[in-house]
Protein backbone atom coordinates (compact mmCIF):
# COMPACT_ATOMS: atom_id res chain seq x y z
CA UNK A 1 0.00 0.00 0.00
CA UNK A 2 1.53 3.38 -0.98
CA UNK A 3 2.01 6.32 1.39
CA UNK A 4 -0.68 8.98 1.09
CA UNK A 5 1.75 11.82 0.46
CA UNK A 6 4.74 12.04 -1.91
CA UNK A 7 6.74 14.02 0.67
CA UNK A 8 7.58 13.45 4.34
CA UNK A 9 7.32 16.89 5.94
CA UNK A 10 6.19 15.81 9.40
CA UNK A 11 4.01 13.34 11.29
CA UNK A 12 1.16 15.74 12.06
CA UNK A 13 -1.89 14.24 10.37
CA UNK A 14 -0.06 11.13 9.12
CA UNK A 15 -2.42 8.17 9.59
CA UNK A 16 -1.54 5.18 11.72
CA UNK A 17 -1.52 2.90 8.64
CA UNK A 18 1.27 4.96 7.04
CA UNK A 19 3.38 4.93 10.21
CA UNK A 20 2.81 1.19 10.54
CA UNK A 21 3.81 0.68 6.89
CA UNK A 22 7.05 2.65 7.34
CA UNK A 23 7.99 0.74 10.52
CA UNK A 24 7.09 -2.65 8.98
CA UNK A 25 9.16 -1.80 5.89
CA UNK A 26 12.06 -0.75 8.12
CA UNK A 27 11.98 -4.17 9.81
CA UNK A 28 12.68 -5.82 6.45
CA UNK A 29 15.51 -3.37 5.70
CA UNK A 30 16.95 -3.91 9.20
CA UNK A 31 17.63 -7.49 8.13
CA UNK A 32 19.60 -6.21 5.09
CA UNK A 33 21.89 -4.33 7.50
CA UNK A 34 22.91 -7.64 9.11
CA UNK A 35 23.98 -9.23 5.79
CA UNK A 36 27.66 -9.48 4.78
CA UNK A 37 26.80 -7.41 1.66
CA UNK A 38 24.51 -4.68 2.94
CA UNK A 39 23.13 -3.47 -0.36
CA UNK A 40 19.94 -3.92 -2.40
CA UNK A 41 19.28 -2.50 -5.90
CA UNK A 42 15.94 -0.91 -4.95
CA UNK A 43 16.73 2.74 -5.80
CA UNK A 44 19.26 2.16 -8.57
CA UNK A 45 19.15 5.12 -10.98
CA UNK A 46 17.62 7.54 -8.43
CA UNK A 47 19.56 10.64 -7.41
CA UNK A 48 19.17 12.01 -3.90
CA UNK A 49 20.60 15.28 -2.54
CA UNK A 50 21.29 15.65 1.17
CA UNK A 51 20.88 19.35 1.81
CA UNK A 52 22.14 20.10 5.31
CA UNK A 53 22.03 23.77 6.28
CA UNK A 54 22.46 22.82 9.94
CA UNK A 55 24.92 20.50 11.70
CA UNK A 56 24.13 16.83 12.06
CA UNK A 57 25.94 13.58 12.77
CA UNK A 58 23.30 10.84 13.12
CA UNK A 59 20.68 12.04 10.65
CA UNK A 60 23.10 13.05 7.89
CA UNK A 61 25.24 9.90 8.08
CA UNK A 62 22.25 7.58 8.36
CA UNK A 63 20.52 9.13 5.33
CA UNK A 64 23.77 8.84 3.37
CA UNK A 65 24.17 5.21 4.44
CA UNK A 66 20.52 4.41 3.72
CA UNK A 67 20.91 5.84 0.20
CA UNK A 68 24.06 3.79 -0.41
CA UNK A 69 22.41 0.63 0.96
CA UNK A 70 19.55 1.18 -1.55
CA UNK A 71 22.02 1.76 -4.44
CA UNK A 72 20.88 5.36 -5.06
CA UNK A 73 23.32 8.04 -6.24
CA UNK A 74 23.69 10.47 -3.36
CA UNK A 75 25.09 13.99 -3.35
CA UNK A 76 26.01 15.75 -0.12
CA UNK A 77 25.58 19.48 0.12
CA UNK A 78 26.96 21.57 2.96
CA UNK A 79 26.65 25.34 3.07
CA UNK A 80 30.29 26.03 3.96
CA UNK A 81 31.55 24.30 0.79
CA UNK A 82 28.90 25.67 -1.57
CA UNK A 83 28.15 28.95 -3.33
CA UNK A 84 25.81 29.81 -0.44
CA UNK A 85 29.06 31.04 1.15
CA UNK A 86 29.31 33.51 -1.80
CA UNK A 87 25.79 34.79 -1.14
CA UNK A 88 23.67 32.63 -3.49
CA UNK A 89 20.05 32.59 -2.32
CA UNK A 90 18.27 29.49 -1.05
CA UNK A 91 15.81 29.53 -3.97
CA UNK A 92 18.57 29.87 -6.61
CA UNK A 93 20.52 27.09 -4.93
CA UNK A 94 17.51 24.76 -5.08
CA UNK A 95 16.67 25.69 -8.70
CA UNK A 96 20.25 24.87 -9.74
CA UNK A 97 20.25 21.57 -7.89
CA UNK A 98 16.89 20.66 -9.45
CA UNK A 99 18.24 21.52 -12.93
CA UNK A 100 20.71 18.65 -12.43
CA UNK A 101 17.69 16.26 -12.41
CA UNK A 102 17.52 15.06 -8.82
CA UNK A 103 14.68 12.78 -7.70
CA UNK A 104 14.64 13.37 -3.94
CA UNK A 105 15.88 16.03 -1.52
CA UNK A 106 16.60 15.39 2.16
CA UNK A 107 16.71 18.74 3.93
CA UNK A 108 17.73 20.01 7.36
CA UNK A 109 17.38 23.71 8.04
CA UNK A 110 17.16 25.96 11.09
CA UNK A 111 14.04 27.65 9.65
CA UNK A 112 10.76 25.85 10.36
CA UNK A 113 8.79 25.38 7.14
CA UNK A 114 11.80 25.03 4.80
CA UNK A 115 10.76 21.52 3.61
CA UNK A 116 7.23 22.78 2.84
CA UNK A 117 8.70 25.72 0.92
CA UNK A 118 10.83 23.28 -1.10
CA UNK A 119 7.70 21.41 -2.21
CA UNK A 120 6.48 24.68 -3.79
CA UNK A 121 9.63 25.42 -5.78
CA UNK A 122 10.92 21.95 -6.67
CA UNK A 123 9.41 18.77 -8.19
CA UNK A 124 11.51 16.26 -6.24
CA UNK A 125 10.19 14.25 -3.27
CA UNK A 126 11.09 16.22 -0.14
CA UNK A 127 12.05 14.59 3.17
CA UNK A 128 12.32 16.70 6.31
CA UNK A 129 15.50 15.87 8.25
CA UNK A 130 14.67 18.47 10.95
CA UNK A 131 13.35 22.01 10.41
CA UNK A 132 13.85 24.51 13.22
CA UNK A 133 11.54 23.76 16.13
CA UNK A 134 8.85 22.33 13.84
CA UNK A 135 9.32 18.58 13.18
CA UNK A 136 11.91 15.80 12.83
CA UNK A 137 9.73 12.97 11.50
CA UNK A 138 12.37 10.31 10.81
CA UNK A 139 13.66 10.68 14.39
CA UNK A 140 10.18 10.00 15.77
CA UNK A 141 9.74 7.07 13.38
CA UNK A 142 13.00 5.48 14.52
CA UNK A 143 12.03 6.12 18.15
CA UNK A 144 8.69 4.36 17.61
CA UNK A 145 10.38 1.49 15.78
CA UNK A 146 12.86 1.10 18.66
CA UNK A 147 10.09 1.11 21.28
CA UNK A 148 8.06 -1.46 19.31
CA UNK A 149 11.15 -3.63 18.81
CA UNK A 150 11.90 -3.63 22.55
CA UNK A 151 8.39 -3.76 24.06
CA UNK A 152 6.44 -5.40 21.23
CA UNK A 153 3.85 -2.63 20.86
CA UNK A 154 3.21 1.10 21.02
CA UNK A 155 -0.56 1.23 21.55
CA UNK A 156 -1.47 1.50 25.21
CA UNK A 157 2.06 2.27 26.42
CA UNK A 158 2.62 5.28 28.67
CA UNK A 159 5.38 7.35 27.11
CA UNK A 160 6.77 10.60 28.53
CA UNK A 161 8.96 13.08 26.65
CA UNK A 162 11.28 14.87 29.06
CA UNK A 163 13.00 18.23 28.66
CA UNK A 164 12.68 21.33 26.52
CA UNK A 165 9.40 20.49 24.81
CA UNK A 166 8.77 24.02 23.53
CA UNK A 167 11.91 24.12 21.39
CA UNK A 168 12.03 20.47 20.32
CA UNK A 169 11.14 19.25 16.83
CA UNK A 170 11.77 15.71 18.13
CA UNK A 171 9.09 16.21 20.82
CA UNK A 172 6.45 17.42 18.37
CA UNK A 173 7.05 14.63 15.84
CA UNK A 174 6.97 12.07 18.66
CA UNK A 175 3.73 13.49 20.06
CA UNK A 176 1.97 13.36 16.67
CA UNK A 177 3.32 9.90 15.83
CA UNK A 178 2.78 8.29 19.22
CA UNK A 179 -0.76 9.66 19.53
CA UNK A 180 -1.55 8.34 16.07
CA UNK A 181 -0.23 4.91 17.14
CA UNK A 182 -2.39 4.84 20.28
CA UNK A 183 0.16 5.59 23.04
CA UNK A 184 -0.69 7.62 26.17
CA UNK A 185 1.70 10.56 25.82
CA UNK A 186 2.88 12.94 28.54
CA UNK A 187 5.60 15.58 28.75
CA UNK A 188 7.78 16.55 31.70
CA UNK A 189 10.06 19.54 32.19
CA UNK A 190 10.36 23.00 33.70
CA UNK A 191 7.14 25.00 33.16
CA UNK A 192 9.12 27.53 31.10
CA UNK A 193 9.89 24.77 28.59
CA UNK A 194 6.35 23.41 28.19
CA UNK A 195 4.11 25.19 25.65
CA UNK A 196 0.88 26.49 27.21
CA UNK A 197 -1.25 24.81 24.52
CA UNK A 198 0.37 21.36 24.73
CA UNK A 199 -2.71 19.83 26.40
CA UNK A 200 -4.71 20.67 23.26
CA UNK A 201 -2.70 17.88 21.58
CA UNK A 202 -4.10 15.37 24.09
CA UNK A 203 -0.87 15.29 26.09
CA UNK A 204 -0.64 15.18 29.90
CA UNK A 205 1.80 17.55 31.62
CA UNK A 206 3.95 16.35 34.54
CA UNK A 207 6.27 18.78 36.32
CA UNK A 208 7.96 16.29 38.66
CA UNK A 209 10.47 13.87 37.14
CA UNK A 210 9.96 11.23 39.88
CA UNK A 211 6.27 11.16 39.05
CA UNK A 212 7.15 10.82 35.36
CA UNK A 213 9.37 7.82 36.11
CA UNK A 214 6.71 6.19 38.32
CA UNK A 215 3.85 6.68 35.87
CA UNK A 216 5.47 5.73 32.56
CA UNK A 217 6.75 2.70 30.66
CA UNK A 218 9.10 4.76 28.49
CA UNK A 219 10.95 8.07 28.86
CA UNK A 220 12.26 9.83 25.76
CA UNK A 221 14.88 12.19 27.19
CA UNK A 222 15.56 15.28 25.11
CA UNK A 223 18.86 17.04 24.81
CA UNK A 224 19.05 20.43 26.47
CA UNK A 225 19.80 22.58 23.42
CA UNK A 226 22.46 24.90 24.75
CA UNK A 227 22.98 26.39 21.25
CA UNK A 228 19.31 27.46 21.15
CA UNK A 229 19.62 29.61 24.31
CA UNK A 230 18.04 26.92 26.50
CA UNK A 231 19.89 28.40 29.47
CA UNK A 232 17.48 31.34 29.48
CA UNK A 233 14.66 29.02 30.57
CA UNK A 234 16.17 27.74 33.84
CA UNK A 235 18.58 29.25 36.38
CA UNK A 236 21.59 26.99 35.71
CA UNK A 237 22.56 23.72 34.09
CA UNK A 238 23.33 22.33 37.53
CA UNK A 239 19.78 23.15 38.65
CA UNK A 240 18.29 21.49 35.54
CA UNK A 241 20.36 18.36 36.20
CA UNK A 242 19.27 18.33 39.85
CA UNK A 243 15.52 18.58 39.16
CA UNK A 244 15.15 16.82 35.78
CA UNK A 245 18.35 14.84 35.11
CA UNK A 246 17.91 11.06 34.87
CA UNK A 247 20.36 9.41 37.26
CA UNK A 248 20.81 5.89 38.65
CA UNK A 249 19.78 7.15 42.11
CA UNK A 250 16.54 8.46 40.69
CA UNK A 251 15.79 5.25 38.77
CA UNK A 252 16.68 3.06 41.77
CA UNK A 253 14.58 5.20 44.14
CA UNK A 254 11.57 4.70 41.90
CA UNK A 255 12.36 0.99 41.46
CA UNK A 256 11.04 0.90 37.90
CA UNK A 257 11.97 -1.25 34.93
CA UNK A 258 11.67 1.64 32.54
CA UNK A 259 12.86 1.99 28.93
CA UNK A 260 14.96 5.08 28.17
CA UNK A 261 15.46 6.71 24.77
CA UNK A 262 17.56 9.71 23.80
CA UNK A 263 17.76 11.12 20.25
CA UNK A 264 21.35 12.34 20.73
CA UNK A 265 23.65 14.09 20.92
CA UNK A 266 23.81 13.52 24.68
CA UNK A 267 24.83 16.11 27.27
CA UNK A 268 26.25 13.67 29.81
CA UNK A 269 25.66 14.88 33.36
CA UNK A 270 22.89 17.29 32.30
CA UNK A 271 19.68 15.58 31.09
CA UNK A 272 21.13 12.09 31.68
CA UNK A 273 24.00 10.84 33.83
CA UNK A 274 26.87 9.07 32.13
CA UNK A 275 26.09 5.88 34.06
CA UNK A 276 22.46 5.85 32.85
CA UNK A 277 23.47 6.81 29.28
CA UNK A 278 25.55 3.60 29.14
CA UNK A 279 23.31 1.56 31.46
CA UNK A 280 20.81 -1.30 31.17
CA UNK A 281 17.63 0.76 30.71
CA UNK A 282 18.68 2.68 27.61
CA UNK A 283 18.57 1.71 23.90
CA UNK A 284 20.35 4.78 22.51
CA UNK A 285 22.64 3.01 20.04
CA UNK A 286 19.82 0.66 18.93
CA UNK A 287 17.96 3.84 17.99
CA UNK A 288 20.90 4.89 15.83
CA UNK A 289 21.06 1.50 14.05
CA UNK A 290 17.29 1.52 13.53
CA UNK A 291 17.61 5.04 12.12
CA UNK A 292 19.35 3.66 9.02
CA UNK A 293 16.54 1.12 8.48
CA UNK A 294 13.81 3.75 8.98
CA UNK A 295 15.49 6.10 6.49
CA UNK A 296 15.83 3.24 4.00
CA UNK A 297 12.09 2.57 4.42
CA UNK A 298 11.10 6.22 3.90
CA UNK A 299 13.38 6.61 0.86
CA UNK A 300 12.10 3.36 -0.64
CA UNK A 301 8.40 4.12 -0.07
CA UNK A 302 8.63 7.66 -1.47
CA UNK A 303 11.18 6.82 -4.19
CA UNK A 304 9.06 4.05 -5.67
CA UNK A 305 5.82 6.10 -5.68
CA UNK A 306 6.68 8.06 -8.85
Ligand code: CP
Nearest residue numbers: 056057058059263264
Ligand atom coordinates in the same frame (compact mmCIF):
# COMPACT_ATOMS: atom_id res chain seq x y z
N1 CP B 1 19.07 13.07 16.62
C1 CP B 1 19.61 13.90 15.69
O1 CP B 1 18.90 14.53 14.89
O2 CP B 1 20.97 13.95 15.73
P1 CP B 1 21.86 14.78 14.70
O3 CP B 1 21.62 16.24 14.98
O4 CP B 1 23.28 14.38 14.98
O5 CP B 1 21.43 14.45 13.32
